[in-house]
Amino acid sequence: MQFGKALLFSLLLGVAASAGAQQQLSIATGGTGGTYYPYGGGLAELIGEHVDGYTASAEVTGASVENMALIHRQEVELAIALADTVRQAYEGSGDFEGRQVADVRALASIYPNAVQIVTLADSGIETLSDLRGKRVSTGAPGSGTEINARTVLESNGITYDDIEVERLNFNETADALRDGDIDAGFWSVGPPTSSIINLATTRDIRIISLSEEEIENALAAEPVFAPFTLAGGTYEGVDEDVRTVGVPNVLTVNAAMPEELAYQITRTLFEEVEALIEIHPAANSTTVEFSLDATPIPLHPGALRYYEETGAEVPERLRQ
Template identity: 65%
Template structure:
């Protein structure tokens, strides 16, 4: 009789369905940007290395929409610009009247670098030399335009001082190549495909910022950070160029399970080479970058990981 009972029990075990994996949604951006491949790469890492979870990268309208998805619980993780995350947390700017106090960060993953490009034979050597020139400041309402305007205004330059053109990345590169404009701004994770393509056909120069210009920008926008574009990033770029950047942050809801937040943070850093293979922007995904650049408090699960690796966690990042 005991043998029969065991056989029945074994049969029940063999036919019982496996527990369904918990679904995780990662809010990213459009397919042509950096958010989508970074989010997709992290989703694949989760699927391959975090048992019990199935992650998917979702195409979205990027930062502002992504914060709403986190607030409503319609996404589990999201990539957002640092200023958007800060506005959501404080209830300012686009989030006035709808503060998202339960915003928490796992990490800052990479920066959008403000890149000011002109042709190598141009007489533009600095921000001040934009006066009287034709300059693309980015597509209307884009992060590039917001960042360019903030940088310029912080340094006493307005749109009245030059002829602004509101062009997207590819249009800006084409216009510089064809001589229709004198210079253009990009704010995106480097290296940038449209600049790479431009540098492959024309000799270009990236305009660096002085320490004073960077300090002025940071005073105007606290989320700006100094950033160095490495020599050799683009054809003909023989020296490093100093500029500013704005971090992109991986955020979650404060209600996320602490163990899950810990495991996600640990996985991000332990498998970072896998993410770099997807997009080189992930080269900037470091513990140090997170400590220096994250604008909102860290999730307790993330803090647990950072304490394990002996990171110096600023008080402002502790909720």
């Protein structure tokens, strides 16, 4: 009888421990020198505070392209990626031809990236065409930055054969510019970003403006692009507005995520957004309106439930 009581007590303790256990979620982001990582870290904190039964952590990755593979293999639960990369993955087009990620779904589009082409002020590079023959970092392998860079370049008649290509992450690109190892670098990231901020404190920089024709060429090549104005004063020494293109960033999950979990994360994202804004100003764009306008693939049913509860009009293209 005493053994039976002891066994029952042990079982009850096990149930209690199990009930109190927190399930860990991983959020695939990018490098530490961009916006994905601090934004993902902020979202992880919000999930731990507001989604019962779950904690989360931001993971450093090679960014958009790699993140789609991680979502497909269900090695992470959430991932941030550029909208053009997400669209290509979902459709099996572009860089994802022959390796479609049909099971990716969106929770939200969270903020726009700006394609920022950075050089030193005394480099002599003032226009996109000036990159010909120069040493240029087009972004880390497997990143959305590289996809964006190729699109902007190729839509304006510049191929990889016309430049000396380096494929560096944000921090490596900033260091290489500072040390004179490259002449220019591409960032596709929500401004302001720490790696450019830090570079601008030690070197005088220039950010290349695209002409109206160059912007139109890029928009014709990539439907998710939109004109973007980087406000003067965003970075030290860059006092005039810079005209470029922007692309939304999408918070994605696998279609297999439980509907209730997807709903709770989406609700937390929008209802606790002020906490994200304190971490990074890019979160000022994290609104229901921006999300429904900018998301390129169908929503997860849990996210769709949240949007419908807000009374927002959900476009048919976002319904499965």
